[in-house]
Amino acid sequence: MNAMFTDTDYQKAAKILANTNNDGNFYNPESQDFIEISQIAEFEACVETWKTINKMQEIQKFDTDTAWNKLHQRISDEELNQFNYREKKVIPMRWIVGIAATVVLLVGFTSLWVYQRSSNQTFQVVNNKVEPQKVELPDGSNVFLNKDAQLSYTQSYNQNQRNVKLSGEAFFEVVPNSQKPFIVECNQTSVKVLGTSFNISSSAKYTEVIVASGRVEFYENSSISTNVILLPGDKGFFSNGNLSKITNDNQNYLSWKDHKLVFKAMPLQQVISDINQTYHCQIEIGDTSINNLLITTTFNDIPLSGIMESITLAFNLKFVKQTETSYILLNK
């Protein structure tokens, strides 16, 4: 540091440096009238400082906040999965123990438990998470459970036939086996297949079956002869004791599983309803004048935030978060 270099000198130096391009040619001493011989060393030190500042600005450009949020999310997801995984591994222990009075604490997001009934164990899986949960059955067939769906099967599964029970919504990919029919019991109805893929959505009041591939037999449990045969593109519907077959006009029936949404000139109101079902959120349209805006687009596994950004940009709308899962959509 140099005592000869006053605050005014730093101002002059800063002015020269700040108005020079960052190409390394910081100054031409001949054009700088203020620099005296005794000040050159300090001025050159200022040039070095300035170069360092420029380097630091290159580093500073990296967005730490965004990166941290991303990493933090990844870590949380991971820890959640591990937690669920550990919990599942507890099950065989239960079989071994059996002697001591055991208290099984089921805490968390996915619960799977086993109980004994006339030496025929029942396996039950409940998906309490927002993300679909995949269950692999002993014969290799896969079931994807939507949020709140519950699937159960017994140890005799795959002996003579493949029986499961479902409540809620699930997508089935059944391994073909003509010797052992695959039967899903759901409310008062059943779906019987030999090997195919289909979606079942149910509540206490109705059961709906949509076929993706293959052939499906959909019948009422009380009278097996009351049945409909469903082929790809068909939808079977049961409610109030009535069984019917119609053409499926909902392209997005599997969006809860793969987050793929297709809209063809669809009114915003319907679009939002599909989004709500897919992402398990509650978006409300706060402005009836925008209910019927027509939307044609495809979203392939885009996060909710990305979808809403596209829609709000396209129609000049405002998307406001209210709670963790509820939002309101307004005209700007």
Next chain:
Amino acid sequence: MNEQISLSAIKNGNINAFEELFRSLYPPLCGYALKILNDSDLAEEIVQEVFYQLWKKKEDLLITSSLNSYLYKAVYNRSLHLVEHKQVENKYANHVLNDNSEIYSIQDAMQAGEIYQIYKKTLSQLPHRCRKIFQMNRDFGLKYNEIAIKLSISVKTVEADMGKALKAFRHSLAEYK
């Protein structure tokens, strides 16, 4: 935070200590990876992966040197690995592989990291208006007169604050080149 404390806190699963470490080292580590890879997105990806692995393996982590140098080394190794497997379209790739000791030295990168901490600290200690003016000029490339108009102040004030900022950095960064 003391490095030893931060390592043992992280080993104990203290996410706040981990976040603090991440925030202080993320930009310089990215800068280092960028130098080797010549691709910002890849650089960020690699640094995030290194931190992710650190957290994942925190319990059985054996660090003989310092946590800092461990992280720089990890970023270096991963970046070099990418270059070697030609996953990076880098016209300097050969250069990196043949002569990586000099330009990509971990020591230099760590020093840049230290300088960055001092830079951030100095910046945060500048008076509010002075910092704002400095950032408008350096981060956004605004000229003195443009800053004066935007902040409704005189060009003289801008000059004075820029001088003040330069002096502060000159003093705090005096030991480093």
